[in-house]
Amino acid sequence: MNQIYLRLNFKRIALLFVILFTTFSHAIADDGEILSAIKGQVRTSDGLPAPYVTVRLQHSNQGALTDANGNFAIKKVKPGHYTLIVSLVGYSNVLQEVEVEQDKISQVTLTLGASGQQMKEVTVVGQNNKYTVLEPSNSLRLNMPLVEVPQSITEVSKEVLADQMIFNMQEGVTRNISGASRLGHWDMYSNLQIRGSRANSFRNGMNVYISPWSPLTEDMSMVDKIEFIKGPAGFLVSNGEVGGTYNVVTKKPTGYNQGDVTLSLGSYDEYRASLDLDGKLSKNGKLLYRFNLMGETKNGWRNFDYTNRYSIAPVLKYLIDDKNAVTVEYNLQYMQLPVVGGNYSFSKRGYGDLPRNFTTIEGNMDPTKINDQSVMVYYDHTFSPDWKLTAQMGYFHYNQVGQSMWPGGFSVAGNDSLLQRNINIWDALGINKTAQVFLNGKFRTGAVTHTVLGGVDMKYSNYYADWSQGGKFGDANFNIYHPTYGGVKQLTYDRSTDIRTRGVQYNYGYNAFYVQDQLGFFEDKLRVTLAGRYTTNTAVSPYDGTNKDSKFTPRFGVSYSLDKNTSLYGVYDVSFTQNPGLDWQKRPFDPLTGDNIEFGFKRNWFHGRFTSTVAVYQITKNNVLTTDLDHPDPVAGFIYSRQNGQQRIKGLEADFQGEVVHGLNVVVNYAYTDGVVSKDNDAKLVGNYVPGIAKHIQNTWLTYTLQSSVLKGLRASVGYQYQAGRVAGQVYDKSENFLPDYFRMDAGIGYNINKFSINVLVNNVLNAYLYTGAPSVDGYGNKIYYWQTEPGRNLRMSLGYHF
Structure with missing residues (x-):
């Protein structure tokens, strides 16, 4: 009742603000x-x-x-x-x-x-200060500098990704964002944590989420930059979790005839090549293209592990005239690995008591193959300098043929060494269709400027998965402390029936419309944002039945510019997402809702070469699902969920990035995150930590490039990631809550000369044993621990040529 009362009051307050500001605008229009x-x-x-x-x-x-x-x-x-x-x-x-x-x-x-060629060369020479991005991508639908946006948004540029030699979303992207961390997960999907929630995954402003296990995470060869948006951000991109969203912006044609080729090699027999071509296909410059190609093969630091991968990403853009443009983009990603789940270690004794290279897989396993394809089409129409219409659609197709491993458990009573391995088929088909149309515009009423955004947002996903075939993998004599491999017969699976018939089907979709008006007062120094979104969510599965819910979610923001480089802001917004599933009594769950209140300070320094954002926030999540360990279903083998009442997450975040002095680029961030269960029907759960967060995260990355002398272009980099107070995943009983502190240091050296570049990076310089993990219960009722290790000290080297 208190929440309903507060929300009703908020709507009245928002309406009052509209009336007051409208009256005020007419009063000052003449003065x-x-x-x-x-x-x-x-x-x-x-x-x-x-x-x-x-x-x-x-x-x-x-x-x-x-x-x-x-x-x-x-x-x-x-x-x-x-x-x-x-x-x-x-x-x-x-x-x-x-x-x-x-x-x-x-x-x-x-x-x-x-000329364009000369500009290209100037751009290449000046790339040493591109750690700072001052404007968001068009896919965020904002028509203003980031310093004026009443929300915390951090951009990771392609130059940062190149200096840190990041090849995919799993490899240290989070070090550039305050409060972001990666949870233990399979290597082909991203599971990033922001403000106590799994970050929503977007590509060019479109929601690419199909299931918790798809699509395939983007390879960085096709990526121009990555935008991290804190808070619900429903009006910026789409429907999503309250903690935050990351938006991968892919490379688009620039109109310059240019190209890059990069060859890389590294530890664990890693070999990689990428090609980036950019230019014009017609003499009149109206038909542009971008083409990115990548191939990679590598072994893992775990026994019998490997990854083969390639991606193809062509883009065509046609400039119909000065007001109309059409862009078509196709992405194909292929990945091959031995088995899903082979990157985990298991023990009854505790975390980290097995070697870094431990694995439960065998060398003779059939590969798991993943084909991930997408087609995206964009149409832009400019009515005038202040009004623009954008329509975009995406079709995403994910196909997986393979198998997964998870242990049956420690079946021998009183023995903590002998593990029974299990294996099963995991074929999957995911289809995601999304469409968005939105209008950006500006107009004035008296002395008040209006920056408006309105549009519709639709998405529908189907996911089919077959886990039904499988069994024991070998016998129960696999000793985790003295493993012996070989001699285990592979299981065979019947794939004669289409996955749509033999698989379990999950459907999820939503449609929404929204409108937002940013009112500018006092020469646009004071900006007040009023917005609303109405969303209908639908989820269907054979296990969960049909859930359909609708909700209006408001947004209210204020931003004030102390000068053109400095602003203060506050924002209140709401998230609304589906909670598919049934509890152990076969009752459907209520939707997941979240409120975010945030205040912050932003400033651009040194003529925009350096940016800073400091924010404090409090998030309240209602109807949160957690694992129900009290009601297992031994017959069906289900692990049910339950609604865990309410979570409260509050914290402080600070982000600093850019060029401090000429040649020295830095990324420094810090986050304090405190997340607890604030309400629950089970009183003993109140006060539990929210799983998967880290109370303190501090990251630093420094790159210095010599600007003169015979060694001009020589650069050195060093950085570290530090996490303290790490809460394990899947913990709801005040036990085994914390993982050891995390500290990783990386360092590298590079050199740019004319059109050539070379980059050498040593990751995990201190050779620390690093992992993420969580406790669980095996099939025999034993409490076990599982964790996923990171590689030890390893090296990467790249040689690039720009033409």
Whole structure:
């Protein structure tokens, strides 16, 4: 009742704010200073957009940096006559007169003396300070700098990923984000934790989630950057968990004829090659393309483990005219590994008491093969400089043919060494269809500016899985402390029937519409965001029946600019997702809802070369599902879930990244996270820690590049990840809550000379035994521990050529 009362009051307060601000806007319309701005694009001498070029007003400190498409905006310009100056290192400044009229936006187009090829070379030379991203991608649907957004958003650029030699989402991406961590999981799917929740996975603003075990995580060869959005973010991307979302932005055509080829090798017989081609397919520059190709093979640090992988990612973009563009993108990823689940260790004694290279798999296993394909289509229509319509759709197809392992348990009474291994088929088919249409626009009423966003969002997923065939793998004499491999016969499976017939089917979908208005006051210094989203969720499975729920979720935000580089913000928003399933009494679960209250401070330093965000928040999650260990079903073999009442997660986060001094780029972040069960029907569970969080996470990464001398282009990198107060996954009884503290250090050296680059990185320099894990119960009722190790000290080296 208290929650209903608070939400009703919130709606009344929000309505009151609308009335007050509307009244206030009319009151100041005649007295406020008129808003004017200059917008435009900078192009090269051959007509291509000129990215990352400085545009400023002569005899003024007002200016802007062009984005990747050469666009810029200088806001809050008083009416008058100005001279614009465009500066590019190594080329003469370009000057252009512009007249700024009262209450109007002046449009200009400027042309540099440099060609596209010359701009490409300038961009390559200047890549040492690209740790900072000031603008979100178009897929986040925001039309403003990040410093003005009333929410914590951190961008991980492709330069950061390259310096850290990250090849997929599992390999240290989280070190660049405050409070983010990776839970123990299979190596082909991402299970990232943000603010006490599994992060929602998106690609180019589209929800790619099909099931907890699909799709395949993206290879970094196709990735331009990764955006981490804290909080529900329902109006930024789509439906999702309250903790946060990561949005993978794939590489798109730029219009420059250029390319990169990279060869890499590393420990555990790792060999990798990637190719990135970018350019024009037509002489008039209207048909553009991007093509990324990658192939990789490597063994694991565990016995008999290996991964073979390749990806193909072509993109075509057609510029119909100045107002219309169509982009079509296809991604194919293939992965081959021996068996799912072979990366876990198991023991009755406790965590970490087996060697790092321990495994339960055998060398003669049939491979598990995964084919992951997607087609994405985007259409953009620009009505005017202030109004734009975007329509996009995605079709994602995931196919897995293979098997998985999980132990039956320690079957010999009183023996903690002899493990019975089990194996079963795991074939799966996942299909995800999503479509989104949204409109961005700006207009004014009196002295108040309105930045509006509205749209529809639809998604529907089918997942078919066959776990029905399997049995014991060998006998119960597999000694985990003295393992003997070989002589175990492989199981055979009947795949004569289509997976849609023999598999268990899960359906999940939603449709929603939303509208958001950001009202700007006092020359846009004060920005008030009012928004609402209405969502209908549907989930169907043979085990769980049909769940259908609808809900209106509000959003209220305030952001105030102390100056053009500094802002304070606050936001309140709500999440709403389906809770599919039935409890042990076959009753459906209520939807999962979450409230997020957040306050923060943002500042850009050194003309945008360095950014900082500090935020405090409190999240309340209702109707949380947890494992029901009190009601096992020994006949059917089910492990039921139960609604664990309410969780409260609160914390502090700080993110700093960019160029501190010329040549020194840093990524430094810290997060304090406190998550507990705040309410539950079972009183003894109140006060339990939320599984999977780490109370303290602190990450640092430093890269210094020499700017002069004969060794210009030589760089050195060093970084560490530290986690303390780690709460194990799947813990709900105040026992075995904490895992050991985590500390990993990495260091590397690189060199750029002309068009060549070389990068050498040593991961886990201290050769620490690192893992994540959780307790569980085996098939014989024994309490066991399972964990997933990380590799020991290992090396990677890459040689690249840019042309």
